[in-house]
Amino acid sequence: xxxxxxxxxxxxxxxxxxxxxxxxxxxxxxxxxxxxxxxxxxxxxxxxxxxxxxxxxxxxxxxxxxxxxxxxxxxxxxxxxxxxxxxxxxxxxxxxxxxxxxxxxxxxxxxxxxxxxxxxxxxxxxxxxx
Numbered sequence: 001x002x003x004x005x006x007x008x009x010x011x012x013x014x015x016x017x018x019x020x021x022x023x024x025x026x027x028x029x030x031x032x033x034x035x036x037x038x039x040x041x042x043x044x045x046x047x048x049x050x051x052x053x054x055x056x057x058x059x060x061x062x063x064x065x066x067x068x069x070x071x072x073x074x075x076x077x078x079x080x081x082x083x084x085x086x087x088x089x090x091x092x093x094x095x096x097x098x099x100x101x102x103x104x105x106x107x108x109x110x111x112x113x114x115x116x117x118x119x120x121x122x123x124x125x126x127x128x129x130x
Contacts, residue, residue, distance in 0.1 A: 004122060025101050027098035027099050027100070028098065028099055029092045029093070029096040029097075029098060029099075030096065030097055030098060030099045031096060033097055034095075034096045034097060038095055038096055038097060039095075041094070041095040042091055042092060042095035042096055045090070045091035045094050045095050046087060046088065046091040048091075049086060049087035049088075049090055049091050050083070050087050052087075053079065053082055053083060053086075053087065055075065055076075055079045056075060058072075059071075059072050059075045059076060059079075
């Protein structure tokens with residue numbers, strides 16, 4: 001017999017069926033499989049992309065610690081967005097290999113080692129009586 005006490009929970013909730021679409025695979029950079037040539041290409045592409053960024057000298061030379069000029073704020077924000085999105089992402093996408101979809105075959109990591117023995121222990125193994 002199991003050493004677990006049964007618990008019954010009855011919820012009266014007004015729910016609606018919500019359909020889910022299938023998962024959409026989005027490839028992303030796989031840094032762990034990138035080789036030395038990929039990393040060298042990434043560094044070169046990133047250097048080229050960063051060299052192409054332009055930020056007005058007026059924004060860089062502003063020495064007002066409490067500057068509230070909206071133009072300066074937006075120029076710096078656009079510079080940061082450009083640095084990340086355009087420079088880093090483009091260099092990464094052009095140089096670093098991407099992940100691929102792996103077929104798992106319905107396996108769940110750790111099931112056999114950790115969950116299966118506990119599952120078998122928790123099953124009621126006594127025969128059912130009518």
